[in-house]
Amino acid sequence: MNYSVPRAYLSDINQAFSTHTSVDDLSLAGILGIECLSTVTEVLAYRAWAQPEATAFIHLLDGEQEEASITYAELWKRSQQLAAALQIFEPREKRVLMLFETGIDYIVSLFGLLLAGAVAIPAFPPVGTRGLERLALICADAHPQIVLTGARFMRSRERVNALLQGGLPEPQWVDPEQLGAGDSSWQAQGVTPGQLALLQYTSGSTSAPKGVMLTHGNLFSNCRSASQWMGAAKDRVGCSWLPPYHDMGLMGGILQPIYDAFPTVLISPGHFVQRPLRWLDAVSRYGADVTIAPNFAFDLCVDNITDEELAALDLSRLKAVYCGAEPVRPSTLERFAKRFAAAGFNPAALGPCYGLAEATVLVSGKPHDEAAFSTQVDRQQLATGTLAIVDAQDSFALPLVSSGRVAPGLRLAIVDPASLQPLADGQIGEIWVQGGNVGAGYWGKETLSEQVFRATLPGIDGHFMRTGDLGTLYRGELFVTGRLKDLIIIAGRNLYPQDLELAVESADPRIRSNGCVAVGVDNGQQEQLAIVAEIKRSEKLDDAQQEQLRQLITSTLVSQFGVAPARIHLAPMGGIPLTTSGKVQRQATRQALLNDSLSRYGAGRAAAASAHPLKTATDALS
Numbered sequence: 001m002n003y004s005v006p007r008a009y010l011s012d013i014n015q016a017f018s019t020h021t022s023v024d025d026l027s028l029a030g031i032l033g034i035e036c037l038s039t040v041t042e043v044l045a046y047r048a049w050a051q052p053e054a055t056a057f058i059h060l061l062d063g064e065q066e067e068a069s070i071t072y073a074e075l076w077k078r079s080q081q082l083a084a085a086l087q088i089f090e091p092r093e094k095r096v097l098m099l100f101e102t103g104i105d106y107i108v109s110l111f112g113l114l115l116a117g118a119v120a121i122p123a124f125p126p127v128g129t130r131g132l133e134r135l136a137l138i139c140a141d142a143h144p145q146i147v148l149t150g151a152r153f154m155r156s157r158e159r160v161n162a163l164l165q166g167g168l169p170e171p172q173w174v175d176p177e178q179l180g181a182g183d184s185s186w187q188a189q190g191v192t193p194g195q196l197a198l199l200q201y202t203s204g205s206t207s208a209p210k211g212v213m214l215t216h217g218n219l220f221s222n223c224r225s226a227s228q229w230m231g232a233a234k235d236r237v238g239c240s241w242l243p244p245y246h247d248m249g250l251m252g253g254i255l256q257p258i259y260d261a262f263p264t265v266l267i268s269p270g271h272f273v274q275r276p277l278r279w280l281d282a283v284s285r286y287g288a289d290v291t292i293a294p295n296f297a298f299d300l301c302v303d304n305i306t307d308e309e310l311a312a313l314d315l316s317r318l319k320a321v322y323c324g325a326e327p328v329r330p331s332t333l334e335r336f337a338k339r340f341a342a343a344g345f346n347p348a349a350l351g352p353c354y355g356l357a358e359a360t361v362l363v364s365g366k367p368h369d370e371a372a373f374s375t376q377v378d379r380q381q382l383a384t385g386t387l388a389i390v391d392a393q394d395s396f397a398l399p400l401v402s403s404g405r406v407a408p409g410l411r412l413a414i415v416d417p418a419s420l421q422p423l424a425d426g427q428i429g430e431i432w433v434q435g436g437n438v439g440a441g442y443w444g445k446e447t448l449s450e451q452v453f454r455a456t457l458p459g460i461d462g463h464f465m466r467t468g469d470l471g472t473l474y475r476g477e478l479f480v481t482g483r484l485k486d487l488i489i490i491a492g493r494n495l496y497p498q499d500l501e502l503a504v505e506s507a508d509p510r511i512r513s514n515g516c517v518a519v520g521v522d523n524g525q526q527e528q529l530a531i532v533a534e535i536k537r538s539e540k541l542d543d544a545q546q547e548q549l550r551q552l553i554t555s556t557l558v559s560q561f562g563v564a565p566a567r568i569h570l571a572p573m574g575g576i577p578l579t580t581s582g583k584v585q586r587q588a589t590r591q592a593l594l595n596d597s598l599s600r601y602g603a604g605r606a607a608a609a610s611a612h613p614l615k616t617a618t619d620a621l622s
Contacts, residue, residue: 034259035224038193039216041114043223043259048076055263057254058286059103063271063278070104072258075111082112084186085179089146089172092117092189095199097144097171098245099125099153099160102268106244107254109148109176114216115188118146120198121211122245126156136163137208138201142443147173193217199443200247202357203579211443212357221436222251222360223259225407230260230290230320231368238264239288241272241279241297247361248324252292262290276300277309280340284313292322292353295329296582298336299513305339316344320351322365328352328480329502330374330399348372354403354480358452358465360437363412364478365404373477374401379561383493385428387472387479398499402477410435413457413464414472417484422457428472428481428494432457432464439465470496486586488520490527490563497586500557504531507556508549510539517576519590521567528566529557532589535601537573546570546601569593570601 029037029046037043047056052073059068070078096118100106113120123138124131139160147160154175161170191197197219199211227233238257242249244266257264265286272279280301283291323333337347352372353365366372376397381388390397406412411434414423423429432455441449454463470487471480482496489495500518505511515534520527531553535541541549550568558564575598577585592598 038220039114039191040219040223040255040258041111041188041191041216043220044072044076044079044111047072047258047261051261054261056258057104057107057264057266059266060271060278060282061103063267063275064281068104070107072261075108078108079111079115080188081181082108082176082179083115083188084183085176085181086112086116086118086174087183087186089174091146093119093196094145095119095121095142096146096148097121097123097139097142097160099123099147099149099156101125101152102244102266105150105176110244110254112176113148114191114197117189117191117195119196122198122200122250124243124245125153126160132159132163134209135160138211139163141201141209142199142211144171147171148176149173150175150177191216193220196440200250200357200360200439203246203583210445210448213440213443214360215440218360218437218439219251219255221409222362223255225409225435225437226251226256226362227260228408229362229365229367233260233262236260236262236290237286237288238262239267239279239283239286239291240264241267241269242292243269247357248292248294248355251361252322272297273300276304280305280313280315280343281309283318284315284343287317289317290320290322291318292324294324294582295332296514298323298332302335302339303513310340310343313340313343315340316346318345318349320368321349322351322353324353324355328354328401328403329498330401331502331506333372333401352401352403354469354478356467356469358439358467359410359433359435360439362407362437363403363410363431363433363467364406366402367405370405372401372404373475374399376400379499382428382481383495385494387426387428387474389474400479400481402474403471403480404478405476406478407437410437411464412473412478413460415455415457415466420455420457423472425473425475428470430484431467431469431471431478431480433467434460434462434464483586486519488518488527488529490520490529493563495529495561495563500529500531500561501584503556503560504533504553507552510536510541510549512536512573514582514584515573515576517584517586517589519586519593521590521594523566529563530567530569530590530593531557531565532569532571532576532593532598534571534573534575541570541601567593569598571599572601572603575599575601 034043053071055069056072056075057070096113098120121142121144124134126132126135157173193216195216196213197216198214200214201209201211240253242253244250244254265282267278333350350372351366355361355363376390376392377400378388378390379396379398413432414429415432416423417430441453453465455466468484469480470482470484486497487494497518501516504516512534517532519530521530553568554564577588579585
């Protein structure tokens with residue numbers, strides 16, 4: 001789609017730009033580089049001035065062929081118009097809940113709010129049980145003053161208002177399509193790097209989601225770090241199916257492409273999980289060379305794309321496929337690389353990375369000019385808190401893949417969570433992060449913010465953010481070993497649940513990939529191991545077969561880790577609680593196990609599950 005921009009319009013952009021940036025002339029950004037800017041709204045203004053007719057985004061409306069697109073000039077103009085029209089609601093510094101599906105309207109609404117000086121709250125649309133449950137938690141925490149949404153979700157007004165707690169006034173509901181043009185003379189009043197831009201809610205893998213306060217400076221800093229880390233963007237094309245209301249989808253799928261000026265193809269998460277082929281088919285058809293996804297997405301593609309479908313794919317142009325998880329599973333990457341080698345996929349494109357909402361998203365990753373680093377470590381030494389490299393043939397060898405190097409502009413420390421003292425390389429402790437990507441704290445939680453975002457280390461200026469993740473540095477590479485809250489300690493040994501879970505999943509093909517949880521349970525005298533494993537929907541196991549599977553799980557864990565589970569719970573597909581990004585919720589699973597509210601394989605609750613094989617993944621993203 002081409003869009004001709006009148007000369008007068010370029011003048012309007014320049015005038016509007018000069019009202020909310022320290023740079024008076026857009027051309028200076030072209031000379032000095034966009035690093036001289038300070039907010040992502042300034043970057044969009046520059047793109048609209050310098051590359052008005054360039055395509056910014058292409059949205060595949062049906063996940064396949066039907067598309068809509070928008071140029072930088074169109075995006076800037078529509079965002080400015082929305083910001084102007086919103087002025088009747090006095091949005092500056094007000095919290096605005098965004099309820100939109102993936103698409104062009106979502107991006108316009110986001111930038112309209114940022115230009116208006118509002119505090120955007122990206123949220124999952126109120127679809128499905130999981131979506132409503134999560135939205136209830138966000139509403140109860142953030143108490144939005146305005147809800148910005150389209151006609152489809154305007155019908156959910158009563159349901160969403162009922163989710164608000166505390167007796168506060170109901171928010172104003174606004175449909176951008178029903179707004180007038182706004183005051184044409186209105187000019188952006190300007191936002192500063194230190195001004196609050198949005199509340200980014202965590203995935204809730206270990207607790208209820210919390211609203212991370214991200215400033216305009218945080219968003220810009222993350223884009224700048226990622227740009228340096230990814231390298232030059234000449235002729236780059238992106239593709240993303242990640243939810244734009246999740247940190248990885250928002251930063252990697254929307255803001256980064258604008259910062260680096262590369263067109264990006266967007267697919268809704270629902271369309272992806274319904275048919276994983278859509279993701280790789282879009283990559284193939286549009287010649288995308290960069291994309292990003294969590295662990296489970298790679299497994300879905302391997303398990304669901306047929307040989308005939310694979311034969312039609314061309315993945316040879318992919319140069320960077322970022323896998324964000326903590327930790328990244330070597331087996332996941334190996335399966336994907338092997339399966340899609342026939343489509344021209346280069347394994348060197350795989351780039352493990354690590355991040356979290358509290359750091360906007362990016363903490364570490366594989367630089368564009370380096371290979372991913374993986375190795376074998378001694379699982380017995382790992383249990384004592386030390387990363388010890390061993391030969392792959394060693395009986396205690398455990399494969400680990402690095403999450404890359406620390407992103408530019410950030411500082412990382414590995415700290416003993418008990419003594420709060422820094423640890424040497426190779427020693428496992430809590431990962432602490434310092435730098436411009438780190439958010440300002442949790443909304444409405446000053447005590448918790450003090451504990452998490454304002455940690456200090458002797459001899460080092462400034463505050464660190466405690467990630468709650470465990471890991472270590474080795475040869476400059478970050479190895480993430482697990483979550484501090486999920487760590488299982490038995491007989492003085494540290495057991496990482498994801499290692500136990502992978503062993504269980506690998507023990508028998510009847511157990512669903514990414515469908516296992518290992519947790520510690522206290523019997524009143526000591527901590528014991530409990531395992532929850534989902535059985536594939538295609539399997540029909542009688543009582544004797546279930547007992548044989550439990551014995552196999554026990555023998556596997558005893559032989560590999562020297563520990564026998566005190567309890568093994570077999571569940572139907574969809575029985576394990578998941579976060580919005582598809583991660584298992586270990587603490588929620590543990591609580592359900594203790595409350596005896598976790599669904600059992602073969603029980604009546606299993607029959608109520610959807611027959612769709614991707615129901616679990618769909619629920620995770622709704």
